[in-house]
Amino acid sequence: MAVRLLKVSSLATAFVSSGFYLYNKDPNDLSIVRFGHAAATTAVISYDYLTAFRHVQYGTEAYSSLSSKVHRRSAERLRDLCCANRGIFIKVGQHLGAMNYLLPEEYTSTLKVLHSRAPQSTLEEVRRVIREDLGKDLPELFASFEEKPRGAASLAQVHKAVLHDGRTVAVKVQHPKVRKQSSKDIEVMELLFKAVHWLFPDFAFMWLVDEVKRNIPIELDFLNEARNAEKVALMLSHLTFLKIPRVHRDLSTNRILTMDFADGGEVSDRDYMKRHGINVNDISQNLGEMYSEMIFVHGFVHCDPHPGNVLVHKCPFSNKTEIVLLDHGLYQVLQPDLRLDYCHLWQALIRADMSEVERYSRRMGAGDLYPLFACILTARAWSSVNTGISSTPLTNSEDVKIRTNAALYLPQISELLNRMPRPLLLLLKTNDLLHGIEVALETRASSSSFINMSRCCVRALASHKKSTARSRMQWFRITAAERLNLWRISAYELYLWWVTILSWLPGC
Incomplete structure (x- = not known):
């Protein structure tokens, strides 16, 4: 002492x-x-x-x-x-x-x-940044500009404005001192x-400092954020429930980003969803499908899905529920080898194939700490990982046990995070935030997220195999196996749906 x-x-x-x-x-x-x-x-x-x-x-x-x-x-x-x-x-x-x-x-x-407690810049500071970067004062650029920001984050804040042609936009303005102070x-x-x-x-968090060093300059470049938003909008255009606000390039710079205004409630706000007749299970399933596509299929992952960056909205015209994805400043690009290893690992976790879990965890740098890595990745206890996370319901006692044991394994967790490939750290952060949303929506016990992940893993691995196929016959065999596996997943999903219906019937 x-x-x-x-x-x-x-x-x-x-x-x-x-x-x-x-x-x-x-x-x-x-x-x-x-x-x-x-x-x-x-x-x-x-x-x-x-x-x-x-x-x-x-x-x-x-x-x-x-x-x-x-x-x-x-x-x-x-x-x-x-x-x-x-x-x-x-x-x-x-x-x-x-x-x-x-x-x-x-x-x-x-x-x-x-x-939700990020500080705000004054309106005069906002005016100064806009004048310096766009060369004009607010009245010249906008018919109206709300003085109070709709949201404030660590690096910037967002104001609602109306253009002179009547279009409503969101103007994201970087805090004036943050670049110099960073x-x-x-x-x-x-x-x-x-x-x-x-x-x-035992306190070994230098990996976090390394991540901040690497990522902050990227997040401070709003033109990079604009490129990310446009890329992911095109990449996931087939997901009809997803909305990415359009960027106004003529009103965007390194410190200013102007996009179409999107309204809605935070994805973790169950009360908002109840008031607007939005099904929380649909939202959870769609969120899982969207991120599974990003991670396993494309390897281009939005890495800041905290509730303020993911909104839910029911379209008054079509009555369809939309997920609005905001803040595209930080994306992780997964190299093909890492992405495919990650696919194999999640498939093994879903099937409870422990030999494959160990094999792919070691390939990703976990070494002898692979059981701990599996628990961190799934936010489940090792006993549940062994019996199958897709078939073992999450209980409150297991959740408490995980939290209790986390403090006991702090040195091992720190060692694990220090030896992980850097791209995995942002994926772990993304997993944590998605788990937090599931907890808030009370949908963590649902197996729909694992079903979506399974589909995306099957598609990603089949796509890789087809790209290396040496003959047309081999290509057809891979395609047939892919379709069979997808059919099996759909059949299992139908079975789970039927079991749920039966459980609602009296006497069952």
């Missing part, structure tokens, strides 16, 4: 000296305040964890109760830091809030609010994460 307290003292000294090193150009620079706030919060949280358990025996009820309190107040301090420093801090906080498999519930529930914020985070790892060796 004395050694660790000495480390805290050394840590504070290092923070001060590093702060002057990072921000020695202007002593009045706001970055110094941001760094000081981050360093102080890190030191307070570290000290709390070091001293809170001195007189409590590990494994007792008192220890468990105290752990929950320390987790809660530390999470609240971290949340307040993210809200105060804004920008990249909120982005990282949102990422941590989705890690149900890694962090205690006190952290995930507290940090999830960051999706590089300094990443340096601060890297320093703090290394310091905490030095103090608590």
Whole structure:
């Protein structure tokens, strides 16, 4: 304990000296305040964890109760830091809030609010960005422009506006200081994460800093987001339930993105769906189909499906339910070998083929930690993975068990994430957010998502085999096998539907 307290003292000294090193150009620079706030919060949280358990025996009820309190107040301090420093801090906080498999519930529930608590830029700041990038003032570009943003995120905010020809659009404007601050914020985070790892060796989150370094410059380029939106709209044009707002290129720059305005409720809002007569099971099934297509068939994956970026809407004319996909700044491109390995792995998980689960998990870098990888990927206990996730209903006790065990396996989880191929980290984040939506909609026990995944895996693997077929006969055999497998999946889906109907009948 004395050694660790000495480390805290050394840590504070290092923070001060590093702060002057990072921000020695202007002593009045706001970055110094941001760094000081981050360093102080890190030191307070570290000290709390070091001293809170001195007189409590590990494994007792008192220890468990105290752990929950320390987790809660530390999470609240971290949340307040993210809200105060804004920008990249909120982005990282949102990422941590989705890690149900890694962090205690006190952290995930507290940090999830960051999706709806992002700070806003003033209207004057918005005007200035638009004037600098488009060369005109608001009245010259828009017939009307709502002063209050419809939504604010870590990097930008969205305003509803009407063009002079009467079309309604959504104007996404980057926060003016976020680009300049991002590089300094990443340096601060890297320093703090290394310091905490030095103090608590089990805390190994440098992979998260690496991801932020790689992805933030991409997300700050709104023309890249425009290209992604146009590409995915064309790629998934056959999904009639999906709506991607059209980009207005003449009103878009690196810091401004103008798209058709799309209204709707958040995908996790069950009350909204009930009021508008939207079937939550249909939404969950369509969401699963959409992401299965992206991941397994195309290898081009929207990696930020938090509820604010996925809206549901019932068209008043056709009465059809639509899913509106927003925020296309971050996509992951999967190389063919990784995508096909991922297909094989999910097929093995659905069939409970443990030898194949081990084989493809190892191919993806999991090594001897492949059981842990399978549990993280499916958000299920190892016993359920062994018996078949598609045939074993998820229970509340299993969910509680997963959360409880996550804290016990923190070092192994951190090691696993550090050795994973980088593209898989964003897929895990996507899985976490989709699991969170299923929990909110209470559809996680449904097998429809596994059926959609099975179909997409069959199609993806068959497409690859046909592309390498050496004869017409071989091509026809692969096609026949594909159709047979798809027919089997449809038959199983029909069987599940019939079982459900029978369960509703009296006396059954």
